[in-house]
Amino acid sequence: MTITISAFAWVPPFAQGYVKDIRPRWALAEAGLDYDLHLLSDGAQDHADYRAWQPFGQVPAYRDDTVELFESGAIVLHIASLSEVLAPQSKQEAAHIQAWVIAALNSIEPKVDNLILPAAFHAGEAWISGFRPHAEHLLSLRLKSLSGWMKGRDWLVDRFTVADIIMATVLRGVQAEPILQDHPNLVAYLNRCLARPAFKKTLDAQLETFAKNAL
Numbered sequence: 598m599t600i601t602i603s604a605f606a607w608v609p610p611f612a613q614g615y616v617k618d619i620r621p622r623w624a625l626a627e628a629g630l631d632y633d634l635h636l637l638s639d640g641a642q643d644h645a646d647y648r649a650w651q652p653f654g655q656v657p658a659y660r661d662d663t664v665e666l667f668e669s670g671a672i673v674l675h676i677a678s679l680s681e682v683l684a685p686q687s688k689q690e691a692a693h694i695q696a697w698v699i700a701a702l703n704s705i706e707p708k709v710d711n712l713i714l715p716a717a718f719h720a721g722e723a724w725i726s727g728f729r730p731h732a733e734h735l736l737s738l739r740l741k742s743l744s745g746w747m748k749g750r751d752w753l754v755d756r757f758t759v760a761d762i763i764m765a766t767v768l769r770g771v772q773a774e775p776i777l778q779d780h781p782n783l784v785a786y787l788n789r790c791l792a793r794p795a796f797k798k799t800l801d802a803q804l805e806t807f808a809k810n811a812l
């Protein structure tokens with residue numbers, strides 16, 4: 598089977614290592630499945646053929662011999678279904694994995710983005726300092742709940758799954774923020790996820806593409 602993932606040929610240094618194609622690529626590395634990259638250079642994300650694959654012109658998009666789809670959460674769930682290692686072992690486990698993928702993307706990622714994106718894209722603007730405490734408060738409520746769930750657990754469900762890939766890549770956005778350090782069990786969880794050889798392999802692969810295509 599030929600699997601293809603879309604990715605940017607190059608992004609500015611602050612985004613390198615964080616572009617969301619890392620999610621399906623990490624899942625494929627865990628599953629031991631090879632893939633090709635479909636690299637997008639300047640302007641390619643707006644071409645009609647790419648929009649037919651990824652309607653928002655974003656990365657990642659995914660294609661194999663049977664299906665094509667977009668949205669990193671949907672893609673990792675599909676990859677899990679292809680893999681002996683990652684495939685859910687029961688209906689209940691499948692339901693929990695789906696729930697945690699959606700929780701990471703819907704209940705936590707928007708609060709993380711709220712905190713980090715204004716500072717990244719609106720640095721120096723007057724409203725930032727007033728907005729930050731509000732964003733921190735909203736994220737702290739979610740992290741407290743997640744920390745409560747993770748008490749006594751190594752992974753979101755009973756074993757490492759694609760839900761951990763999505764959650765870890767969301768939490769990485771605030772890895773250096775004091776708000777995460779307030780929850781030692783979440784720091785330990787994130788470190789546990791990022792220590793996996795498949796993550797390191799995937800991070801190196803993403804960075805290698807950007808180094809090759811550096812201007």
Ligand SMILES: N[C@@H](CCC(=O)N[C@@H](CS)C(=O)NCC(=O)O)C(=O)O
Nearest residue numbers: 615616617654655656657668669670
């Ligand atoms: N919800 C999408 C978000 C994808 C996304 O934000 N991709 C970013 C790169 S990390 C992107 O393509 N940004 C360019 C753009 O939005 O035009 C997913 O999880 O796949």
